[in-house]
Amino acid sequence: MTLAEKIIARAAQVSAVRPGDIATCNIDLAMAHDSSGPRRWAPQLEALGAEIWDASKVVIVSDHYVPAVDAESAAILKLTRDFVRDRKIGRFFDMKGISHTLMPENGMLKPGMFCAGGDSHSPQGGAFGCFIAGYGASDMLAIIVTGQTWILVPHTDRVIWDGAFGDGVTAKDVMLHLARTLGMDNAFKVIEYAGSAVDTMGMGERMVLTNMSAELGYDTGLIAPDAATLAHIRAHGGVVDDAALDWRSDARADFAATHQLDAAALVPQVAAPHSPSNAAPAFEHRGQRIDQAYIGACVGAKIEDLRMAARVLAGRKVSPGVRLLVAPASARTTEIAAKEGIISVLLEAGAVLMASGCGACAGMGAGLLAEGEICISTTNRNFKGRMGHNDAFVWLGSPYTVAAAAVAGHIIDPREILADAKEIAA
Amino acid sequence: MSGRAWVFGDKIDTDVLAPGALMKLKPTELAKHCLEAIEPRFAKEVQPGDVVVGGFSFGIGSSREQAAVSLKVLGVQAVLAKSFARIFYRNAFNLGLPALFFPHADDIAAGDQLAIDLTGGTVSNLTTKRSYAVAPVPAQLRAIIEAGGIVDYLRVRQGGKR
């Protein structure tokens, strides 16, 4: 069996499953946020007269409407707090950062778990070898009432990156490249990442692979655990046994497709508006003017991402006429970045530091775009209208590429700058 | 029940179905902006019973259920598409909005009158007088649709327990 099939079989309490089967799985952990969770569940739970199956297994994160920008968002956040208190929810993070960052930051995701997330980028947690897909609000309601969900057992596609990525080439470039080559029509399948280039990635970069599996349309993304996975969980307060390393696809597992790719051949990518699948090498769009550069989101503002941005920005200035906004993925990220001197580097370059949360990424927070404006962003989605006006234009790129564009005032291949960038102490 | 077809292309995403910036609005208000970025006439002119026809990856993007809620609020009878994003597909059924895999989407023109028979598994184009068989809906999803959506399905289950 593949890793996905093994986890599903365990959660469904059966010895084996095959793609196409429908399985009913027990949920180990259910996460929802201020937009998808309590405000949608509260009236429905009330109407049903139902209780939450196990409040200790429910995680709520207020990240979409934080900090409140108006009375309505303040009311949503208040409702969320009241719900957490009244329903005795196990874990609650209020304005501490983005859900997909906070769960690993608190050692909550472990190999072999079957989790459900009320957010489409829940697959980010798959970097820890757990099966975590995204669900809509009513599906989540059914999950928190019954503690179970049904799943159409997905086929597994495997992507193997061997070799070494060049300097300035990141997991984000991998995913933009795959959005173009594998397309976005991969529903009811999962994608597993492997190969020597993936093995050498830190957990922050691995999380980019699984996060953006959502852009490719996969149910979720998975990476088998290794020593780095367990070390990360333990360093963040999680308890995990070495036996967790057994959660991996069998050598003879049946993969629907295997794509073998050469890491050394990949170059920095950008995705043109309005789809991640419009990816191309950054140098092909050299000179594309920008108004705003945004470093934010679960996928693009982890500490690893801020380090990349700082490497480009150290000793440089944001181009006049361009604004650079930075919204670290969690409060702890900001704290670490401050200790490492990264925040000073960003501020000296002219960046505007924003609160931790979804911010402009979901079009709900601050930092949105006016009609006709052009932004390059470390986020994962550039759909029409997502970051402000329907006729704004969002380009996607890695933190290196976004920071490089902020300095140049237009899109460039970040390796042009990195070639002579000063290293800042890591 | 038959209704007019509204035909869209590939990758109709959740931001055009339910714009993020407007997510605080009530469902009835949010629905007025459904698909507005690509077809401003849609929300104004769609009639109860109309059918939305799409290409590949219909509903790709966010998990926001409002994407399906908006179509439901506007009275859309069903969505026919060459393929669906998984979360949208589940959300649609959870709200009692059938989503049917329909490889012949290119045969449908805007304004064609369509009749859908879920039990018999057919889509009839009354305008062109062609009829198509569609793949059966999985049993789990049929049960949810028959209950009127997942909340009513749970209500039945909850009631059964007591």
Ligand code: SF4
């Ligand atoms: S940062 Fe963006 S992609 Fe990530 S959870 Fe928030 S809205 Fe979704």
